[in-house]
Amino acid sequence: MADMWCVCFDCEGVLVGEAWLELQKKTGLEGLKLTTKDEPDYDKLMMHRIKILRENGVKLDDMKQVVETMEPLEGAVETISWLYPYCPRIIILTDTFQNYAQPLFNKLGQCTVFCHAVAVDSDGYIEKHVLRLKDQKRKSVEALKGLNFKTVAIGDSYNDISMLKAADKGILFRPGQKVLEDFPEFPVVWDHAALRELLAEIMNLPKPVTNGQ
């Protein structure tokens, strides 16, 4: 049998922008400028964010409203709609939280999304985040391989590297300079048109016809 592929996309930075940065811009809250670049401990970072939101009266619904104004990255929807008729297995593997990211998932079509969730208190504030599964990106790719799929994974950041390594083929999409230097073993693309070309090559699909991105 010809290989049957699963394509695993990271979400923020690959298909959509960064929700917390968008919230920072919309609210102007200085405290939300802290990112994984400043605070490598994700748990600490999330607790910091949750504290800032509560101190400033920003509830989950406010955050959802901000996320609802966000649009997928240029070319992302085109990549999904080009790919699906060849490979009806597009899985978004993301460490984001369904409670506020769902509006973005809706804009990407009906792709399957493996993610996490936050707990919300009775006043509507985010109370805490709970990871559904630690290192879920890597474990999901391994589970898919166990089901006899070949896997491609596309990510941009440190938290994608274990999934890129686990996959049959890993691709860096518009990575930061440091990720780029630390992991020279992965092919790199800088936009969705180039990503489609590379996926077509890897999966032996007809060359995509594209207008710009």
Added chain:
Amino acid sequence: MADMWCVCFDCEGVLVGEAWLELQKKTGLEGLKLTTKDEPDYDKLMMHRIKILRENGVKLDDMKQVVETMEPLEGAVETISWLYPYCPRIIILTDTFQNYAQPLFNKLGQCTVFCHAVAVDSDGYIEKHVLRLKDQKRKSVEALKGLNFKTVAIGDSYNDISMLKAADKGILFRPGQKVLEDFPEFPVVWDHAALRELLAEIMNLPKPVTNGQ
């Protein structure tokens, strides 16, 4: 964390009609009247079908054209579009073959599909079918549970029972009389409106508003 669900649908008989029965109707070929009810050995049945197609000059492309005329079952697309914003994890687990079933998958949106494939010879005839993974429906549900998801599985037929048993909740959708009698332990629904109501109850979702199916 609240439970994070994956919903696993069988395809033919639940979301769409039976492709081989449709091909039988369109071609009038008597030999294609044989189904799993007459021939329980699926390998034998498929080899029989493949032989009939070749003897009668029916190529893969002809079969695809027939499948392209098929539409999802009444209410199926509505079920998916109602469910997705609550649960962006809809996975179709089917023993059908991507080579000719893809047009139907496209009509169901961009749901992830775990299926099999056929090999095609240089003349365009189906040469053989190759299962990607034996008992893949059950194994997929088990893999999803291993990734810390709760699972609901919906099927109509004997080849769905192992996945219904493996899932946290199994549902029979419009089953045959014998399946119904053999497996009284599963709740039964007869249309998509009722399926949506039952899913909402199981997954603790707002009651669906529906017009007919």
